[in-house]
Amino acid sequence: MGYDDYLAEEPMVVTAALTGGVHGKEANPNLPETPAEIGRAAAEAEAAGASVVHLHARRPNGERSFETARFQEIDDAVRRHTDDVIIQHSTGGTSAPDDVRHQPLRTDPPPEMASLDMGPLNRYDRLTSENTRALVDSLHAEMVDRGIKPELEVFNDGHLNEVHGLLDRRDLADPVYATLIFGPGTLTPPTPANFLNAIANLPDGALFNTLGFGRHQLPFAAMGVLFGGHVRVGLEDNVYYERGELAESNARLVERVVRVADELGRPVASTAEARTVLGLE
Amino acid sequence: MTCPYLEYRRGDEHASFDRERAYCTATASFVQPMRADVCNDRYDLDHERHCEIYRAHAEVE
Numbered sequence: 001m002g003y004d005d006y007l008a009e010e011p012m013v014v015t016a017a018l019t020g021g022v023h024g025k026e027a028n029p030n031l032p033e034t035p036a037e038i039g040r041a042a043a044e045a046e047a048a049g050a051s052v053v054h055l056h057a058r059r060p061n062g063e064r065s066f067e068t069a070r071f072q073e074i075d076d077a078v079r080r081h082t083d084d085v086i087i088q089h090s091t092g093g094t095s096a097p098d099d100v101r102h103q104p105l106r107t108d109p110p111p112e113m114a115s116l117d118m119g120p121l122n123r124y125d126r127l128t129s130e131n132t133r134a135l136v137d138s139l140h141a142e143m144v145d146r147g148i149k150p151e152l153e154v155f156n157d158g159h160l161n162e163v164h165g166l167l168d169r170r171d172l173a174d175p176v177y178a179t180l181i182f183g184p185g186t187l188t189p190p191t192p193a194n195f196l197n198a199i200a201n202l203p204d205g206a207l208f209n210t211l212g213f214g215r216h217q218l219p220f221a222a223m224g225v226l227f228g229g230h231v232r233v234g235l236e237d238n239v240y241y242e243r244g245e246l247a248e249s250n251a252r253l254v255e256r257v258v259r260v261a262d263e264l265g266r267p268v269a270s271t272a273e274a275r276t277v278l279g280l281e
Numbered sequence: 282m283t284c285p286y287l288e289y290r291r292g293d294e295h296a297s298f299d300r301e302r303a304y305c306t307a308t309a310s311f312v313q314p315m316r317a318d319v320c321n322d323r324y325d326l327d328h329e330r331h332c333e334i335y336r337a338h339a340e341v342e
Contacts, residue, residue: 021315022314024302024314025298026311027313061289061301061302061303063314063318064314094318095325095326097325100324124333
């Protein structure tokens with residue numbers, strides 16, 4: 001993927017990361033936490049142009065949950081509120097045991113997509129999300145069994161090696177779909193040069209999704225638009241609309257990136273087109 | 282044993298919520314949901330080992 005795909009007006013898939021699992025309403029009271037709130041937010045994001053919703057589950061008090069039953073409640077709410085959006089579950093989780101990390105894959109029906117974190121990243125000063133290769137392989141195996149498309153989350157350039165390693169170890173259905181993540185800490189430093197370098201180091205034929213944390217969300221989404229990638233926005237990754245102004249909703253963030261794509265002449269994929277792009281059919 | 286600085290509150294002078302949320306009395310602020318796993322010693326987490334906020338305050342006192 002690259003600038004030629006932009007020039008060819010290849011449709012761009014917009015993912016809305018609605019809730020996340022790190023921060024919650026203490027960071028932005030507009031962030032949806034309950035199944036009903038997430039369902040409504042999914043509908044608004046879909047109407048604004050998102051074809052994929054990236055979902056985490058939470059307990060009633062906003063704290064993280066990995067339970068299948070909680071994901072099921074959320075999926076049921078999302079399906080009630082939306083027309084045909086693609087559901088993508090997170091399998092991420094700092095310090096949660098490996099068997100717990102599998103639980104988001106076990107809803108009925110399974111999600112069409114699920115995240116697969118490609119390696120370790122630090123959290124706060126004394127925690128690490130380990131994401132061992134053994135866990136990556138076992139999550140991928142269950143995704144294959146359940147017909148779930150993996151979204152490979154690349155938190156830094158070392159994880160690009162892990163993508164290649166995963167391809168050496170296991171058969172991944174085409175097209176490989178990787179989210180390139182830019183921001184502070186263990187993430188790839190958010191510079192245009194690093195963005196271009198990450199694209200250049202992806203496996204041949206891989207699609208990429210562009211994720212910038214915080215203030216980098218919009219500029220990196222714009223780079224994703226221009227370099228033939230797909231984009232992810234939402235309150236999981238950025239609680240602000242602009243400096244000092246909390247975002248009113250996930251939909252506002254989706255609307256903005258759709259406007260940017262429109263101005264730049266990049267068509268935004270319908271959900272049906274997104275399924276074709278991602279190989280979900 | 283959960284962190285001694287952990288409380289569950291519905292609000293403070295800055296914010297209010299429909300449900301009680303994790304609140305750190307050491308920092309006088311609501312806790313990020315991911316950090317609340319540490320406050321509650323969930324899984325193999327232990328606030329005495331894994332929370333820099335607890336450790337800093339415990340050393341002070």
